[in-house]
Amino acid sequence: MNTAWILLSLLIFPGGLFLLGSGLVYEWVDRKLVARFQNRIGPRWFQPLADVVKLLAKEEIIPQEVHRGLFLLLPVLALAGALTAALYVPLIGFKPSFSFPGDLIVTLYLLSMMSLCMGLAGANTVDRFSLVGATRTLTQLFSYEAPFLLALLGPAIVTGSWQISQINAQAGNSLWFIITQPIGFVVALVGLMGKLELPPFDAPEAETEIVSGALTEYSGRGLALFRIGKDVELVIGLTLVAAFYLGGLANPIEFLLKTMGLLVVMAGLQSLFARLRIDQTVGLWWRVGALLALAQLLVLILLRG
Amino acid sequence: MNEVKLENPWQQALDRVRSWARINSPWAIHFNSGSCNGCDIEILATLTPRYDVERFGIKLQGSPRHADVLICTGPVTLQARDRLVRIYNQMPEPKFVIAVGSCGLSGGAFQGCYNVVGSIADVIPVDVYVPGCPPRPEAIIYGVVQLLKSLKGETPDPQANAAGAG
């Protein structure tokens, strides 16, 4: 593979621009669905784009007490992590641009960059709301990155591979894993929602308690980058779950149908529940989710062995 | 937005994109500087299904750092004045202010009161006034629309806006 091709895939397709675009579309679908569930009309289709462009064009205020370098670097790092992760997943149902044995682990680490950066960004400022938000973000990281990982391990163990493209292919050839591993699917979906801090797991940015959590002090570009980062993660997360549990992604139509289907379910969950307190969030996972997911993993390993 | 006229067509295009985005994504922050609640409840009502301002991309934000439009209600009381100024200063440029309700316009019934500084315009520059005691949610939305209209064209002038011209 030559350098030009690498650059192209990194900057335009499937990474970079294309991913940004699809991230915005997915965000719009999500917001629109939630609005519809709430009996509202909801935003127009270009809303996320307008939001992001507007934020980019706004003044960026850097609070005096923060470490300037970190303050500027963290949003970039978060977005970069998310974009890089896109190279290893079967976006649009195409084969991942890059693939090597064990890329599943790398991808998951890259996806965690986002939460880490947000936590750090909150801890970097001296605003009280940001600090509380940072602690909550990191707490949530420990309770929801783990289950997401565990839930994705299920299909990996069954197929005997740690390579996303292989699992994807395998998933397409066998019975959908959602049927054989329903718990894993639910945990993966809930884990994804927790990861993205969507309601009801939005305690880290609970508007009514701590304003906007870790990002309270961010304005303009920094905020825009974090938002895009989140959108990109949403797409990648949905892609991963769809590829693993919904019978793999082999072509663009499948990709669209499956990820959008998942999004509808997620939007429904978002509008159905009241926000969980951070202790409830953690408790729910470690008391219920973790045990179930581990039990399922154990069964899978025993059955295979 | 007192921006310099740009000669370069590329810059002109960029500028158009920028103002398009601004017009379509006004995030608001709400501050009550001493009102009776009537206006505040009506502002909140604009978020709800019957009025649903998210249609226009208007979102109520919690942090002043994220907001473009400060929607302010009530006469400014002595205690709220500093807060109001602080919130205004915390907002990143470009920023706009909408004064909602009769009290915000002129101090209303509370003019001259010992604990009241006066209208919102006495404390921070205001772009759009929405009269009423309290204004209906429709009127508040109309006020925001007037602001957006003025962004499309010439420099917003508080007086022209107050006259509903925009």
Add this chain to the structure above:
Amino acid sequence: MEKQDSNGKFIVPIGPQHPALKEPGHFEFAVEGEIVTGAAVRLGYVHRGIEKGAEARNWTQNIYLLERVCGICSHIHATAYTLGVEKLANVVAPPRAQAIRTLVAELERIHSHLLWLGVAAHEGGFDTLFMFSWRDRETVMDLLEMITGNRVHYSTNILGGVKIDLDDEKITAIRKGLDFLEERTHHYLKVINTDETFLGRTRDVGTMSRQQAEELGAVGPTARASGVPRDLRVEAPYAGYHEFPVRLITATEGDLHARFVVRMNECLDCYRVIREILDRLPGGELATRVPRRIPEGETISRVEAPRGELVYFIKSTGGDKPDRIKVRTPSLCNWGTVTSVAVGHKLADMPMLLAGIDPCFSCNDRMVRVNRPDQSQTWSWENLRQYGIEYYR
């Protein structure tokens, strides 16, 4: 901003500008991790000076002023005031006026409770419930607008009676609205009683025993949720409540959830009372004459606002202006409950706990000094007029 106070505690301020509070008020919660270890309140961000202002206006003008103590429970303020002045002047408003006052008061209670349900749900991050309850609240707002011509400040009361009347068309519309609302309220009651995440956020949060509630001076639904049988509409009926008695609704748990249940059940009772009023609406005059000068004397007028006991102390020296008007609003009594109950709870519970008492800041920080309109700046009136012309073109 100072991160820590002198004692090294980590202080989280809520307000005066804070997304959880649509109104200003300032709370400081000292926290350790997520646990609240102390709480303090500072009011006055919407302190205007109504009590002083009332001394400068005549008896009739004060109705207008006192309605603007609060934009949520404006009618009940005017009712308390007019009832008090009528008592001083030794006149009694005709039965039809009393019935209409009661009707509007009950409609206002419904609007206030639904509003509160939405706000409290929003504080708990349950935005769907917020949206739905506010959508249904619009039905009450429509009814109130139809009856009184205004969505917020109804201006129903005049000294000696009311200035609006009901006809058959309006009565039919009210009945229709009530049917819809009743069905929705049953639905909400089901939601708050069965939704697991919602129960998780409300059950055993901010629990206040009956003894505590009495000691801290809680009033209204907050007290009733702790089992304090205190409702002035029952204990000391005023206006039309002799004719149309209400039920006393209490709960025993004393937690946030109980406050939800009490308020929703109260709504259900409101529907019943309103229907009864519509069934047996007395005929006759709408108002009697009240002299311009009110005889010397002092009176206490106590009514049950949506948030609890509202007390007006009115003193007249025989002039055309009151000598002293003291307003004791229900929210003020309930503050004490927040600051003492907060300790030991999670920070995340604070907004809901605050919302739980249905605080109303403008109620607390009343006092307006009113000036004559000719002192206002000319340009703003000019522009106001221009705006009005453009607006209605």
Add this chain to the structure above:
Amino acid sequence: MDTEAALQTVEQLLKEYATEVKQPEQNRLDFSISVENLLEAIKTLKANQWGYLSFITGLDHPAPLTAEGEAPTEGNLEVLYHFAQGAAVATLRISLPYSKAEVPSVCGLIPSASLYERELMEMFGVNVVGTPDPRRLLLPDDWPEGVYPLRKSYQMVGGAAEPPVET
């Protein structure tokens, strides 16, 4: 009726402390009480579980204008403690001269009185001795000391743009 019985009870309870008992309205009794007896009277009410503290009102009675040659009289403040039991209201009236505007705090007996007492202090300049939280409640921090807006002598200062304090 209930209300009458309640009023009779409270009259029995407070008679010994009161210098004067009046019935301004059907459901109300006014007891004029000296400052020294205030806490005792409230203790009695509390011990017999009669009512709850509904609110505290302050009243200002400035000295009447005196004719030349007459000795000027001193104005006084009144503090009214309203206790309610159902529809019955018992009011404890305490008259205070300007020179010694002091009442003991009742917070020891009734914790919820704290907010009313804070309001009384800043609005009327009544010194509430021993109130647990003497900080300002409603007025701004930079409000001048010794200016009490609800006293009759307080005159409104300036127009809207002119707050009474320099900032």
